[in-house]
Amino acid sequence: MADDKKQLEAITPMEEDFAQWYTDVVKKAELTDYTSVKGCMVIRPAGYAIWELIRNQLDAAFKETGVQNVYLPMFIPESLLQKEKDHVEGFAPEVAWVTQGGLEPLQERMCVRPTSETLFCDYYANTVHSYRDLPQVCNQWCSVVRWEKTTRPFLRSREFLWQEGHTAHATAEEAQERTEQMLNVYADFCENVLAIPVIKGRKSEKEKFAGAIATYTIEALMHDGKALQSGTSHNFGDGFARAFNIQYTSKDNKLEYVHQTSWGMTTRLIGAVIMVHGDNSGLVLPPKVAPTQVVIIPIQQKKEGVLDKAFELKEKLKDFRVKVDDTEKSPGWKFAEHEMRGVPLRLEIGPRDIEAGKAVIVRRDNGEKTEISLDNIEATIGEMLERIQKEMFERARAHRDAHTYSATNYEEFVKIINEKPGFVKAMWCGDRACEDKVKEDTTATSRCMPFEQERISETCVCCGRPAKALMYWGKAY
RNA sequence: CGAGGUGUGGCUCAGUUUGGCUAGAGCACCUGGUUUGGGACCAGGGGGUCGCAGGUUCGAAUCCUGUCACCUCGACCA
Numbered sequence: 001m002a003d004d005k006k007q008l009e010a011i012t013p014m015e016e017d018f019a020q021w022y023t024d025v026v027k028k029a030e031l032t033d034y035t036s037v038k039g040c041m042v043i044r045p046a047g048y049a050i051w052e053l054i055r056n057q058l059d060a061a062f063k064e065t066g067v068q069n070v071y072l073p074m075f076i077p078e079s080l081l082q083k084e085k086d087h088v089e090g091f092a093p094e095v096a097w098v099t100q101g102g103l104e105p106l107q108e109r110m111c112v113r114p115t116s117e118t119l120f121c122d123y124y125a126n127t128v129h130s131y132r133d134l135p136q137v138c139n140q141w142c143s144v145v146r147w148e149k150t151t152r153p154f155l156r157s158r159e160f161l162w163q164e165g166h167t168a169h170a171t172a173e174e175a176q177e178r179t180e181q182m183l184n185v186y187a188d189f190c191e192n193v194l195a196i197p198v199i200k201g202r203k204s205e206k207e208k209f210a211g212a213i214a215t216y217t218i219e220a221l222m223h224d225g226k227a228l229q230s231g232t233s234h235n236f237g238d239g240f241a242r243a244f245n246i247q248y249t250s251k252d253n254k255l256e257y258v259h260q261t262s263w264g265m266t267t268r269l270i271g272a273v274i275m276v277h278g279d280n281s282g283l284v285l286p287p288k289v290a291p292t293q294v295v296i297i298p299i300q301q302k303k304e305g306v307l308d309k310a311f312e313l314k315e316k317l318k319d320f321r322v323k324v325d326d327t328e329k330s331p332g333w334k335f336a337e338h339e340m341r342g343v344p345l346r347l348e349i350g351p352r353d354i355e356a357g358k359a360v361i362v363r364r365d366n367g368e369k370t371e372i373s374l375d376n377i378e379a380t381i382g383e384m385l386e387r388i389q390k391e392m393f394e395r396a397r398a399h400r401d402a403h404t405y406s407a408t409n410y411e412e413f414v415k416i417i418n419e420k421p422g423f424v425k426a427m428w429c430g431d432r433a434c435e436d437k438v439k440e441d442t443t444a445t446s447r448c449m450p451f452e453q454e455r456i457s458e459t460c461v462c463c464g465r466p467a468k469a470l471m472y473w474g475k476a477y
Numbered sequence: 478c479g480a481g482g483u484g485u486g487g488c489u490c491a492g493u494u495u496g497g498c499u500a501g502a503g504c505a506c507c508u509g510g511u512u513u514g515g516g517a518c519c520a521g522g523g524g525g526u527c528g529c530a531g532g533u534u535c536g537a538a539u540c541c542u543g544u545c546a547c548c549u550c551g552a553c554c555a
Contacts, residue, residue, distance in 0.1 A: 266555050332515040
């Protein structure tokens, strides 16, 4: 029976098992594949094309703020890694070590970079001498290795692709400014390009980066109500500068330490796109990161003129990323296939349409099907893609808002965390003990203290002492 | 790393309890033909030493030991 066949190919419904749904989508949309290397993935063409679109647009945004790209080694000598105490303690459990070069054991082992703060510090210590050398605003696109225990495609793998920006400034104020500036670049990117709404805020002491004086984050809410940290920006103060002796001579001839920042985003963003926008038919890509924005499906493609018309339309739409699917599959198969892959618009063109000067166009995000005129089709498609981009963001924001709750006492807080997936806003005293207790009682963690603070009550939701800040809480990936 | 689960053609699985004919099915793939507006149909065809390594046995997908991988949950992280 036809239904049985569909069942065999189907994606597990997300209501039934969200984790399995995610795995199915990643696999069936051919974004990644498993490898013989434990915990590492192949990013397949369909997945890598999304990453390229993310990378190109993010890189352009960086450059508008004066960022320059560099490349540093992938190995870090142990002595270098150990210079900053908090940093090495934070990363020690998850670094991979190289102990042998060729046939000879190394006199000093080296780790494969889990992040490159120490290398950038080494580099800046050598190049920064005068206030005239500042600021240094560098970024590198690379992969890093963290020896994770359990892995999932895009969300957690032992090697992943990312960018890491590292800056050095003359003053603490400048460093803080850069930290916030890059967080804003990230937030704008998520919202405008990935159509993912984010909460901007500051991490607690417990959750901040190893070696930072302050970590800022953008937090997104996935469709299942779990939080995903989607980008971070750290202010290091002069801690690393003191550990690595990065000093410069100021205008008035005094020796000063630099103030540093770092900030990063990863291929995890692809996981976020999947989990925010996807549905039970598969991936749903925002037009700005869709490798194919419009797929043209010829109907009765063997009939005279149909394929010609399809390719003619592709040529007419060359400002967009357009693909004609002229394979031998049936139209119905193609519809399902391109839905699986998240293509934002499907254009059906058959003999009837050609005669009428029309085409059928279907939106992936909401299934809306309309007939459009072939005249002026470029403008129509352009408008539709813009509208999809905008409405996907609005839909995600509505979902986020509908799954954001407030709690003013602990009983209510625990009840909401356990029963309603999403963010819970609650006041916090600033004490780590309360974060630990919340985690133990509910497995939820503090996500961030939002820049947009509200005062929903006067006391800490956990201990009842005077509240210091509003905190977003949630269960996280 | 702790608990649980699963490994049989590309995919989903049956067969394992109770060892025994040539290891099966559906989907996918290849060829030819008919089709084409929501996963088409007919005919023919190719592909598996049953995760891997040992062991028990006349005989192992099936029993034993070890090992590896993957999935789910937990701890850790972007």
